[in-house]
Amino acid sequence: MSPAQGSTAQGARARARIEVTAAIKDAARRQLAADGAAKLSLRAVARELGMVSSALYRYFPSRDDLLTALIIDAYNSLGESAEAAHAKAEGAGPVRRWTTVCEAVRTWALAHPHEYALIYGSPVPGYSAPDTTVPAAARVGLLLIGIVRDAHHGPGLGELPLPAELRPEAERLAADLAPDLPPETAMALVTAWAQLFGLVGFELFGQFNRVVEDREPFFRHAVTRLAQGVGLTEDGGGSGS
Amino acid sequence: MSPAQGSTAQGARARARIEVTAAIKDAARRQLAADGAAKLSLRAVARELGMVSSALYRYFPSRDDLLTALIIDAYNSLGESAEAAHAKAEGAGPVRRWTTVCEAVRTWALAHPHEYALIYGSPVPGYSAPDTTVPAAARVGLLLIGIVRDAHHGPGLGELPLPAELRPEAERLAADLAPDLPPETAMALVTAWAQLFGLVGFELFGQFNRVVEDREPFFRHAVTRLAQGVGLTEDGGGSGS
């Protein structure tokens, strides 16, 4: 903040702090992969880094804060991958953009199975994620919303069914997530979002073992049908069937 | 096995063994809820039962065997709930039977969150489920297959899309799971199966917090659309749209 003469020294300090923080998180991620989030231990992390456990408290006030940092990093890493893939598909039709994002989610999950388990797997006993994780966690969802929003730029669409008992919830959902989208579209989006991670999780957690062999085309087809379920069509519009 | 004269004593012995086994599993389930599967420890279970850890090995040769028993029990408990709900819906249309089973899965999951996490959540580090879990794990899937099979008793249906690149996989899948169903139906079934657990998992693991409020009608609607996705129609047939 202060642009005083000590900026070099401060910069070095800050740089060192960033480096040590990164090293702590790297070691923690290795431990995550080996023993799972439930057994993540500050002492083991410190041991791996040749530090003493109390020194870690300069960087993370508690074990749970370290966990939170790992969770936010994982969400952001996934979000970045998805956004990068989406950027490359600019100009393509909405279905293509949708499936591109979905496949990026799957690819990231297969490359980072333990971080995926951390954010989309079983909750860690005794740990409750704070609200600070919400923005990072929302990135993939916002990306999907954006794709549907672009497709539905004009009026006149609909075609998605919505039972009367669900209308209040759909309207609340739309008001929260995408006020410019029709309620039934917002509802279909949330459904597709959960189903996307159902597909990824089943593959990653072994439920497809001995069931689905050729997983990439299977996944591509499944998410293409998810895109149809939210009203996207190949040629750009969202005017239902 | 041997129907000798000691059958009464043997029966008592066997009964005691069953009771102790059940007590061990109950205590293990409590520990599962408190600390998670990764920290399941034979010693802690023994302590809770006032036994000594070495005594447990007469009932479960290892911690992993105890875990396997809990997994099989969980799958069977879920399968029984789903089958019981399905039995009550006998005579109803296929969509109604489908949603009944799906809602039974959700209800069981909400009532047994830790057991759900054990079977459908993150894998337990260092543990690999043996093939003996497969029959129990298949029960819900078989139930869903049966519903679709009943609906598709006649010929002429189709309407489900299937890209050429997926045809071999779909045929292999159908041959394995339901040789009497068309390949595209088998494929759609597996997709819907994964998506069903995506919906349940998202609710249970907190992803719907601050997003979906009125979850029961949301879920009902979502799985109704899943039923349509496998070709089921309210009036009994499976003749596509």
Added chain:
DNA sequence: GTCTATAACGAGATAGAC
């Protein structure tokens, strides 16, 4: 001010001798 190290606490797991 910023960091690391020593030491300690209370609680719990673990291994082995008996």
Added chain:
DNA sequence: GTCTATCTCGTTATAGAC
């Protein structure tokens, strides 16, 4: 089966180096 000595853990207090 029991007991004990030795580990682990998260966390804090404190003292000293830069």
